[in-house]
Amino acid sequence: MKINRFLIALFILALFFGLSLFIGPTSLIGFDILFHIRLPRVMQAVIVGCALSVAGVIFQGVLKNPLCDPYIMGTSSGALIGAVLAQFINLNQNSFFFYILIAVCALTATLIAYNLAKYKKQVSNVDLILAGVIISAFLSALVLLFLSLRRESALNIVFFMMGGLYETDKGLLIVVSVLVFLGIALSLALSRQLDIFSLGEEKAVHLGINTEKYKIIYFTIASLITACAVSISGTIGFVGLVVPHMARMLVGPSHFKLILASAIGGSIFLIVADAFARTIIAPSEIPVGIITALAGAPFFLWLLLRNREKVK
Amino acid sequence: MRVFILIILLIGYSNCFAENLRIISLMPSYTEIVFALGAGQQLVGVSNFCNYPETALEKEKIGDYLRPNFEKIYALKPDIILAPQWKNSILLKNLNSLKLNITQFENESEIDDIFRTIAIIADKINKKSEGKDLIKKLKKRLKNTAEKKVSDKRKPKVYIEVDAKYWTAGAGSFLSDVIEKAGGKNIFYDIKKAYFQTSWEAVIERNPDIIISLWAGDKEYIKKPLAQKINAVSNSRIVTNIDRDKISRPALRVFDIIEELSLKLNENK
């Protein structure tokens, strides 16, 4: 029974994937266009959609907080600082080093937040969230300072912030997809423990789980796949927040199913959003982060209203 | 006879005053024009971005057009302030309250607008004849370039990339007009916007003969997927060494660029 539902979901994903290959800003059709231009783009939508959604699930589970998104530990602000640094040193945005820089900055911000929250070898959930907020606020302010002093870079940074799926380098996509795949596979293997974490850290200790070790593992996985996603596509919002909730409504809170459902759901969400982003005002493009936010916010509202009715 | 001398003295006197007009320029393009009109030494304050000609670097810096330093401006006691159209009227109100003489210019969206700007500046700083001369010279240069133009169909198609992630210039932009005047046709001639992001796919579809890149080298485009399908890449007609300031400032040096470009665009003819 379980296998059936999963296969159906995969089939639907494949369907969306295939259809999306034929949607584009031009009337060009042909194997070349499909394979070299559209395919990497849709693949990127899948990779980034998976990565952000699963990271969202992990954070929501470990921190026992349904309002967490993958950027909660400062990853997005870290990435923005990376983009700012790149501007500062005039680094070519399409070069390999650019992606490394973004990923490293994103991970460093998260690391700093984690260590800020650590007290005597322990990190509490509240402290983690606070530390993430502090780091995000501080780094965002630095970014804004940079923008105010160097206005010609503003457009660039703002669009990086909104996120977009422009990458066409197949080699890079392969590297990133391997990392994301490994991250998701590992989180699936540890999904049972994530269930327990979502009951609270104390509960996890009662049940004999080495919480500090697991927290480090979960955060590393989630931060890594988020950093991968952000480095190639900027900070796309709402996917990591909204998709886990959609998935939870469909398959329940058990994290094994939840991670799978979120990965598939996130991919479909981003595939559809990007199809809109690249065609609505063709040949112009809307950054896909705008579409996800425009769709995500009303959906979240609907979720809240629906919840209210459920309680009644 | 006495009347005659009196008149000459008056003219001389007023010219003297004119020579002492203190000018502040809030845009690099206005600065370049003031220098070109021979009034460089009358500039008492320039914006942070004014970097040409070199003597402009030595002038007092008073901020930029979005955040001018009001105190400094006031302290310099300018007779004229050359400023762009501000959408935010608070800046205008502030300067007006200091009782300063401000001349505002509409943003130049095409080459012809530059002539309008030159005329107004020349008038305000009493360099009317120099202004007329300058405009005449520039118009002549344009005409010479235009003679080499061909019919619309045979014009080389141009894709200009302003920044990474496929930022380009639409028909409503200054850069687009530069391309037109140089004898090329912007592949996005049908998009009225000034600047926007496009996609590699759209560039492939429109198949430019020439690519102008203001931020990257030609390797950037050669390595892209299906690049060989584009005329500009397969014929190695990628122009990359254009000074960004020269081409995007509505001042004098853009005319050099137009001439350079016109040569490059007509290479195969």
Added chain:
Amino acid sequence: MEIIRAENIDFKYNGAKVLDNIGFKINEADFLTILGPNGSGKSTLLKILARINKLQSGSLIINGRYIRSYESYEYAKIFSYVPPDMHTPYDFSVLEIVIMGRAPYLRWWEDYEKEDKLLAYEILESMRINHLSKRNINSLSSGEKQLVFIAQALIQNPRILVLDEPTSHLDIKYKMEIFGLLNEMRKKKKITIIIASHDINLVSLYANKALLLNKGKQMFFGRAEEGLNADNICRAYEISDVSKISAMFKL
């Protein structure tokens, strides 16, 4: 057979002494009740036993070994803890919650087996809440929810079961059910029960050992019959009217 031996336990929190020289001995299948006003250190002591708080000074021997000598999963196989009020933001089913208690018996890559599921059903049945197994935990009453978490603690197959105020927010039906259940566990499976509670009446019916605390100091430890009299209780809770207490609780 001695199962817990505590000696000279002190505990400081933010520089303030919360527990002062606590010591007691518990045997297997004892029913220990810990009484005292709020802030007397009951929860702190329980959390030390549960290894949430690290033992700072004194010695604590559990089942023959020093408490710190156990690995996390080893300890969870002999000791389980039920907190007063579990907040569950996600809608797990009752069965999913209970089966999580098998965690100490699974290696990190292992998933639950059929035996684990059967065991969960068995325990739910023995607690007469089998009919709730597929229900969403957040749809249950607080009494039912508490029973579920006790089931989760029991599936760990512990030798020692500790509960912190398990019935303070429940109605009389559930109070009686839970105490009855704990007594059953104690008799049938020889599980040692330690309970911190304000329900003096119920506690006096079932407990055989009592530990009274006040402001972190040990007021009494020993047999429940001796400890649970009006005098001791009034001293621990700082109540002046002894006769009233006597009457109220029929001590």
